[in-house]
Amino acid sequence: MKTSLDLNWTGNMSFETEMNGHKVVLDADPSVGGENKGIRPKPLMLLALAGCTGMDVVSILKKMRVELEDFNVTVESNMTEEHPKHYDKMHVIYTFKGKNLPKDKIEKAVSLSEEKYCGVSEVYKKAMELTTEIRIEE
Missing domain, CATH: 3.30.300.20 (K homology (KH) domain)
Structure with a gap:
């Protein structure tokens, strides 16, 4: 079974995707250039x-x-x-x-x-x- 995911850059260090009908936002800490708009990947x-x-x-x-x-x-x-x-x-x-x-x-x-x-x-x-x-x- 093959699965894929599209992660879209929304500016600066922020990205977002939709998974199972839910929006997920990723972002970095301000100390490394992010704006704390979302969760960290790790x-x-x-x-x-x-x-x-x-x-x-x-x-x-x-x-x-x-x-x-x-x-x-x-x-x-x-x-x-x-x-x-x-x-x-x-x-x-x-x-x-x-x-x-x-x-x-x-x-x-x-x-x-x-x-x-x-x-x-x-x-x-x-x-x-x-x-x-x-x-x-x-």
């Missing part, structure tokens, strides 16, 4: 990982009939100091809230996402260290 990598695995986990847990009160995915990253600056490590923290949550099913859902379903995780594992933490709160 942090989108964290969002892509959190969104991909988060949606997987929610879908899998629904099929397992696990009811969550709240769910959060945090991605912590480390960026290199030298150019080209890039992430060399990401740590994913899954925080689940609810009553009597089954730890085994939650661990299975996270594992299935990371090992079988999340394409973002699959690519990132080839490029950097990717670690996981699961937190369950009542």
Whole structure:
């Protein structure tokens, strides 16, 4: 399956595109010539990982009939100091809230996402260290 994206320059350091009917604006920090009109490109990598695995986990847990009160995915990253600056490590923290949550099913859902379903995780594992933490709160 082939996919493409058109990113249009809107002046200075700003670009925009439309994805799935939603406008996305990218821009740089004013310290490097941007106007802070949009998000930075590299942090989108964290969002892509959190969104991909988060949606997987929610879908899998629904099929397992696990009811969550709240769910959060945090991605912590480390960026290199030298150019080209890039992430060399990401740590994913899954925080689940609810009553009597089954730890085994939650661990299975996270594992299935990371090992079988999340394409973002699959690519990132080839490029950097990717670690996981699961937190369950009542």
